[in-house]
Each structure stands twice: as structure tokens, then as C-alpha cells.
Ligand SMILES: Nc1ncnc2c1ncn2[C@@H]1O[C@H](COP(=O)(O)OP(=O)(O)OP(=O)(O)O)[C@@H](O)[C@H]1O
């Protein structure tokens with residue numbers, strides 16, 4: 001029925017979650033994500049997207065069922081072993097959650113510093129990535145002085161700087177224009193091509209449809225469209241919320257892969273030279 | 289926070305200086321008094337120095353006694369003057385005093401000495417200074433203990449302040465702490481940020497406190513030296529004392545750092 005546990009970077013089995021003594025906001029969630037897959041997580045507001053992501057970035061443990069990350073049951077993990085696991089997960093939070101007292105540069109550098117990367121390497125990587133997301137001139141700026149879209153790009157840069165194995169993004173393109181949204185999506189796709197498993201929660205249905213990829217859909221805390229054992233079935237389209245305004249995405253994407261969502265079952269694909277040179281260099285060089 | 293630490297270090301230095309001084313004074317008095325006795329020989333009209341001579345002879349023959357010298361009349365008068373004013377010779381019968389010094393390390397048997405002296409000259413009193421010195425020493429020791437208690441209290445208050453400040457800092461920076469936690473920071477990494485800050489603040493405050501305490505110490509020392517008119521033996525601080533005083537800010541700062549660290553670790557252990 002399932003692939004070997006090793007192939008699935010994420011596995012949920014009848015996972016349930018409740019906050020305090022409240023109702024279950026996630027119920028019987030069962031799915032698995034193959035390593036190197038790319039999924040959109042959709043659902044109406046309040047459906048539980050952010051909550052599901054919280055389970056993935058180890059902010060919470062499920063109150064019921066099993067959540068396994070990188071082949072390890074989260075419930076069985078001792079607290080001191082969690083930070084190392086969290087470093088393999090890059091997160092773009094819905095509210096960005098940038099550190100107000102740190103500059104753009106220091107915010108993006110934080111994951112590297114936490115991981116103990118050398119100063120010169122931190123400088124090079126952060127500078128390159130910030131240039132690529134168009135924040136070269138805001139390196140010293142505090143988050144509060146940045147526009148919403150700029151803050152979002154800082155948040156994304158912070159999430160990907162450590163080249164995580166699993167990249168989670170909660171509505172990462174909500175505050176940027178179409179061109180930037182597409183650029184960021186291509187960054188995610190490029191990272192995905194190099195093996196990063198990606199999950200993006202979004203309301204932006206047109207983006208989801210144009211880019212393809214696998215799809216997880218939540219309705220009232222239940223998964224109505226999932227990826228059992230990593231075999232995504234990207235057919236059903238809940239047209240409940242349609243972001244009609246965000247058309248034009250994907251059409252002009254340079255080297256848009258146009259892959260089907262079934263890609264997630266195939267795992268890691270060889271890298272395509274689609275991203276712009278600097279970021280490709282940055283991605284390929286990698287960070288210890 | 290730095291000013292509070294400055295005040296704490298200021299207090300700590302003064303308390304330490306007081307404790308060390310008292311310790312030294314008490315020690316010296318104790319040692320100085322241990323080797324001396326005062327023998328009081330009553331005088332009577334009939335007597336013209338025979339009793340004194342007998343007592344002196346007896347004392348000088350006692351093993352363990354290095355010297356026994358009667359105080360001259362002038363010395364006696366000078367001793368008494370502050371209490372009863374100048375007096376002419378013969379106004380009141382004043383007992384003769386003999387200053388007795390024991391050989392270092394020797395402890396003459398006071399009881400038998402009393403008996404023998406009493407037999408030679410009835411009414412002779414042997415005073416080993418225990419009574420009044422004992423009380424004075426007790427006072428010194430009490431002062432010393434109080435100073436040490438103040439020192440301890442300073443540390444306790446420092447710890448309490450740092451806990452409070454760190455808790456406040458944690459709630460102000462709650463968001464930053466949680467984000468660092470979620471992007472994979474070890475508890476020790478987060479604790480280090482707070483501990484480092486506490487150390488920096490502690491050192492800064494400590495340096496200020498020390499800088500204020502040193503002149504205060506000098507002023508107090510000068511006042512004491514003048515007012516006590518030689519009753520208090522001179523107190524000199526050794527290199528060790530100065531080292532301890534110099535280390536005070538460091539001790540307070542390190543205490544603050546450790547406290548901040550444990551406070552942060554404790555509060556982090558409550559989240560996943
Ligand atoms: N910290 C919390 N405490 C209690 N209830 C919460 C908490 N966070 C979310 N919930 C509840 O859980 C449910 C799912 O919320 P969640 O944030 O996961 O939805 P979402 O799909 O991300 O919505 P949106 O698209 O608006 O971001 C909601 O009913 C919400 O009220």
C-alpha cells in the first residue's frame with residue numbers, strides 16, 4: 001500500500017490536532033510526500049492550512065495519530081533532537097515573523113548563524129540571495145521600514161538560505177506583484193529541482209493551476225485531496241475561492257517547466273538551468 | 289539595569305571592605321591582648337611599695353612571663369585623666385598597675401597566679417582583658433557577619449533582578465525567541481543571546497559601581513583614621529583583598545549571566 005518510509009519525507013496517519021480544549025481543527029489527515037515533490041496546499045480560510053504546516057515545522061505535535069518527518073515519528077523524538085530537524089525545514093510564515101530588531105541582512109543570515117556557518121560565507125550567501133530577490137538596497141533596513149512585499153521577500157530569503165530539505169511557505173506570494181510572485185515561485189521550483197521538497201499553502205488558485213504540481217486540499221480540517229504515499233492526484237479542482245485578479249502568472253515564465261503534478265511521485269529530478277545565474281550558483285554551491 | 293548593578297557592586301565593595309576591616313581589627317586585638325595581662329595592686333597608707341615589690345618579684349619568677357613593668361605615675365595619671373579629670377597626687381588612692389607580657393606562645397596559668405598573688409598582696413587583681421575585649425570582639429565579629437550578610441544579600445538581589453529583567457526581556461522578545469526556536473536554534477543559542485546581554489550590562493554596571501566605591505572607600509578610611517584617634521589599629525588591605533574588590537563587578541556580572549541563562553533555558557523548556 002505504501003512506499004518504504006524512507007522515500008516519504010513527510011507522512012501523516014490519521015493525524016488530528018486541537019488547540020487546547022477546542023475542537024479538532026485537523027481530523028484524520030492521512031497523506032505522504034515523496035522526497036523531491038512539490039505540492040500546493042489549498043483550502044478556504046480557516047480550513048487548517050497553517051495548522052497543518054505547524055505540524056510540519058514542529059511547532060506543534062499532533063494530538064492524535066502519527067506525523068513522521070524524514071522518516072521519524074515526531075512523537076518519539078526527544079526535545080533536544082528537534083532543532084537539528086527544524087534546520088532542515090525552511091518556513092515562510094504567513095505573517096512573515098521577521099525579527100523587528102534585526103536588519104534585513106541579519107534576518108536572512110539568522111538560520112546560517114544558528115547553524116554555525118562561518119562569517120565570510122554568511123556574508124557571501126546572504127548578499128547574493130538578497131540581490132536576487134531585489135533587496136540589495138535594503139540590506140540594512142529594519143523590517144518595519146519595508147513594504148509588505150519586501151518583507152515577504154526577506155521572509156522567503158530567510159526560509160531558503162539554509163537550503164532546507166523541506167520548504168514550507170504559507171501564502172508566500174500574497175503581498176507581491178505577479179512578476180515577483182512568479183520569480184519567487186521559480187526560486188521554489190529551482191530549489192525543488194535540486195531536491196528540496198516543497199509545500200506551499202495558498203489561496204491563489206490561478207497560480208496553482210498554471211504551475212501545476214501536486215495538490216493537497218483541506219476542507220474543514222479534513223483532507224479531501226491528498227497525496228497518499230506520495231502519488232498525488234491533481235485532478236479535482238475546488239473552485240470555491242478563485243483569485244481572478246492574479247492572471248498572467250506563469251504564461252511568461254522563462255523556462256517554465258510546465259510539469260504535471262505527478263512529478264512528486266518521481267522524486268528528485270536533475271537540475272535544469274532555468275534560474276538566473278547568480279542564484280543558480282548560490283544554490284549549487286550550497287551551504288554546509 | 290546597569291545602574292542597579294552599579295549600586296549592587298557599590299554596596300558589595302563597601303560591605304566587603306567593612307567585613308575585611310573588622311576581621312583584621314578583631315584579629316589584631318585578639319592576638320595583641322592574648323599575650324598581655326594587667327595586674328592591679330591596691331595601695332594602702334601603711335604600705336610603701338612592699339606589696340608592689342612582692343608582686344613584681346613573684347611575677348618575674350613565674351615561668352612564661354617575659355616582662356612585668358609597673359606603670360609610672362605619669363602614665364597612670366594620663367590613663368585616668370579622661371575619666372575623672374586631672375588630679376593631684378594623693379587625692380585618692382590609685383592602685384598601681386603592672387603591665388605584664390607573656391612570652392610568645394606561653395599561656396601562664398592564671399588561676400594559680402591569682403591565688404599566689406592574692407597571698408603575697410591581698411586585693412591584687414589580675415585582669416587578662418577578656419571581659420571587655422570579649423564584648424568588643426563580639427561586636428567586631430557581629431559587624432563582620434552583618435557585612436558578609438549584606439554581601440550575600442547583594443548577590444541574592446542581583447540574581448532576583450536579573451531573573452526579573454530576563455523574564456521581562458523574554459516576554460518583550462517573545463516573538464523573536466519563538467521564531468529563533470522555530471527555525472532551529474538550540475535553546476543554548478537563544479540563552480546565549482540573553483546571557484551575553486546580561487554579562488555586558490553587568491560588566492558595565494559593575495565598572496561604574498566599582499569606580500564609585502573606590503573613592504567612597506578612601507573617604508571612609510580617612511574619616512576613620514582621624515576620628516578613632518588610634519583606638520582602631522590601622523587597617524591595610526593586602527593584594528588579595530584588592531583582587532577580591534576588583535573581582536566584585538566580575539562576580540556580579542557572571543552571576544547575572546548565569547542567572548539569565550538558566551531563566552531562559554527554564555522558560556524555553558516549556559515549549560516544544
Ligand atoms: N493558536 C490557535 N488557537 C486556537 N485556535 C486556532 C489557533 N490557530 C488556528 N486556530 C483555529 O484553527 C482553525 C484553522 O486555522 P488555520 O490558521 O490553520 O487556517 P488556515 O487554513 O491557515 O486559514 P487562512 O487561509 O485564513 O490562513 C481555525 O478555526 C482557527 O480558528
Ligand SMILES: [Mg+2]
Nearest residue numbers: 049050094170
Ligand atoms: Mg493560514
